[in-house]
Amino acid sequence: MRLALRWQVLLWSFLLGAGSAIAADKPIPSTQAVQLAQRPGHAGIASANTLATQAGFEVLAKGGNAFDAAVAVASTLSVVEPESSGIGGGFMATMYVAAGKRTVFVDARETAPAAVNSKDYLNPDGSPNRDTALKGPLSAGIPGEPAGLAWLAKHYGKLPLNVSLAPAIRIASDGFKPDGRLLGSIKEEQNNFARWPASAEKFLPGGKVPAAGEIWRDPGQAHTLELLAKYGEAGFYSGETAQKLVEAVRAAGGNWTLKDLASYRVKERAPLTVDYRGYQVITAPPPSSGGVAIAEILNILSGFDLAKLDEAHRDHLVIEAMRRAFRDHNDYLGDPDFVKVPLNMLLSPYYADGLRQTILPDKATPSSMLAPSNGQDPGMHTTHFSIIDADGNMVAMTCTVNYTLGSTFVAAGTGVLLNDEMDDFALVPNKPNVYGLLGSKANAPEPGKRMLSSMSPSIVIGADRTAVIGSPGGSTIITQVLEGILAVIDGGDAHQAVGKKRFHHQFMPDVVMVEPGAFDAATTNALTQMGHTFKQREPWGFMNVVIWDRRSNKLDAASDPRREDGLGKVQ
Template sequence: MSRSIAILVLLLAPLLAMAQPKPTHPLPPGAAVASAHQLATDAGIEMLRQGGNAFDAAVAVSSVLSVVEPISSGLGGGGFFLLHDARSGQDVFVDARETAPKAATPARYLTADGEFDRDRAENGPWAAGIPGLPAALVHVAGKYGRLPLAKSLAPAIRIAREGFPVYARFANGYMQRREVMERYPGTREVFLRNGRAPKEGDLFRQPELAATLARLASGGHDGFYRGTTAQRLLAGVAAAGGAWTAEELAAYQVKERAPLAFDYDGWRVVTAPPPSSGGVALAEMLQILAPWDLKALPEAERVHLVVEAMRRAFRDRTFYLGDPDFVRIPMRTLMSPDYAAGLRAGINPDKATPSDLLAGKPTPLEDEETTHFSILDAEGNRVSATQTVNLLFGSGLVPSGTGVLLNNEMDDFALKPGTPNAFGVMGFDANAPEPGKRMLSSMTPTIMESPGKVAVLGTPGGSRIITMVLLGVLGYADGLDAAQVAALPRYHHQWEPDVLGTERNALPADVVARLRAMGHDVLVPGEDSAGRRSSDSWGNMNTVEWDRAANRLRAASDPRNPVGKATVAPAR
């Protein structure tokens, strides 16, 4: 460069800097990662320190969770990734939900006498949809990350090869599913050591999964959906009596969809579109509740109104929602404030609405063992991601030579219309299985933004995911911080069965009494005499927040989960 040009550049530099648009808000003072396992959180921070962004960190966190949480998620499952790109200001939803194999017709899930075959729906090869998570890792890394896929997957490969300590939830969950897990030779090869089930404190190594991850790292999409891994998956499914084809495995692709977005109490809420049912239900519930000052109400009255909103949203979920590529969903109606106003008008502020009084047919117009992580980086990029294999350890089937535990997401279809799935949620034609169709999900990764704050949140919990995210959104709207939101007590209603379930000690005794006087059938752990059960604690929320006014980051992993970890890393 000549001296005269150099001088001109120096003289113009201040003017050029002034001409650049200044950000409306300061950049975050660092990055924050919250996930359900400390090794996954550490992997995300590792990618950020190696020059990656939130999307590289998401690939690392997701893949490590796939190694250390086979109870919850894995390469044999799927998930949803809600991404916010700070540079463009755009939000995108990456749909990596599993798809139905061609052979999985409704008739396959009936017994000889026409009854629903729940064992086939939940266990083994017929329970499994075509996995989507590996494709999501490739897609997010290639399109949004800045590090090579092999670098982002390196922590997961290392941990699978070297092992990690078995934790209590892993060991206890295995014992619950042991009978199913040990039906299959490939599963026994992975989980049994000299015939012994994994125990807390054992070092759990997965060399076959490490090799599968390495093939994904080197071959991308084809490294999983074609070639050696695909051949072993197909052989393992066939050996167990299933019927996948090489063509449908190779054809799997993620889909980018426009997220849902709506306003609530000064917040812009961005969340999951169908085939998630969570975003629509979240919008419906919040718009029903919008006119009430919930924070000012006595607790029983607040809970009553929130439950009535839950009841109505879950009723609509049952009849209208499914894969938008296969069914017509009345989105404009379901997302409309006017529709919400009509539903609100039917709420008696002093009395519960029996669910059987809400129409039980259309009107004109994931076990809790899923996992979630939240990330915000120093550039302002955000990731809210929920991934799953559905129930504890999915289908229980590991095709030999892969280390891949397959999902049991086929149970999330309405395999027999009107018959509840494992979570007690019903569905009808909109969510019936068809070749290549994505089953309806409750996963609800969500990002909230107000003039003073950004929050990223989500949780596992089956059908309770939706209501737990609702309570989290309401918590942030009430001014709570990340730790307080993650620790909020939880309650849930899903239209049918007509029961208000709670965690132990979620509601004071006088509030429970008042709700029962209003007509709510409140199920409290340890109190019920009719043989019904409600677990003591629900979910595993992981959330991060950026307080723009104070330019401060907070991250929280659910206190219910002793192996979760939330980390705030200051900018370097």
């Protein structure tokens, strides 16, 4: 058996070597026209915070569409959920535009500043410097969310930007009561906030963590949002805000310039599309790694009749498909504007056939036999929301500042908490980032380059049902969204999709992370006998899903039950 396994691993290595020379000079063909003639007649929004969901419905009530609502939800999350996202970060969105019956992917990912230097992220001994990669201004990429929100309003919305930003500005000015998750995050990072006066002023008013039940105001961010509302993209990337951002970053040892901000551009890309069991899965292209990995996993699984297998063998095959997709994630993916990503190879059904042949039906493939590397536990951050409006427009948007509370650095005079997305580059090739993910030169930092992301906002369209789905969760985003998609395809409703117990394998570390209750005792024993190793951890993720049953023309929205502060609502 071991000899057969080695031969199959050698076959897979041959396929990888042969395929690595193939590059996609053009985007993989993607189905842009989606024939959904119906309209729901009502709307559904699921987000990580009740105030954000309500902000989305407030904008819909003013005559806005799903894209206006997305601006309202994202900007409100910037105020009330800064531990996960904000205007100092970026987003990726997979969208369906009902008027043109087409899908589009909006890339508002952060970019590296022109003066980026990998040496800034190394210790004297050449090891990764986790502090400069994760804390302070050197860890921050040029934000993309403000430009992305202005882009949505200008190109897809029905309302002026100032109308869609109004709920966030009001909440930041008048204040709100932070939930326990935000207060806990501030407490965890209070020592880092204390390193920078503007950070301490915002997050430690009076020198302490805000108390539960207290009203917390954010006048600095309110003013920055007002300038964005008044002047559009220019209100952030030039003028007063840009000047303050650059001055604050450089004063604290960072390297941003006004030109870095002025040069930022939103990118529209063709989403990836994969067919699986009669459903069309429309998902994120590079610089997201998530959509590629999901498509690769589904392509591998399409060669198995999972419905005829017992739970243990079905889960075994899913785990092995995850393992192989993450192996490719580490080696090939990066910003397509800077490197040739071999999408033709990675998304080919023939490539999936080859990978499928390396999977033994009843034995795990040790990751060490595929390639040596190191890793660690993935983190659980970022945020996602899903929207379907009355006309059938759809937005799956995942927003992030990377790790909890980003860089913990607030630019003085702006209220803007900066991201720490520079850690999502392969700052030191083949060394794990904070999520345990490895990277190659394809994801090395360069001026203006977008760092690789696991964000996987997706739309799933079948003969009778449509789902808008996504989740935060670092590298587990990919497997969460995969498992949610499989639940939808198996007939689950929105609550079943978000509530499904999760498991995760990311190639390295070579363990299957499981939520309590993900596998029963018999399944755990069977998988252990196959050679899988388990690590139980606390429940993870914050999935938000809206499903449209086109037979009954009813919407179903649900927010992840693992956290109490989200809201999925239909009205």
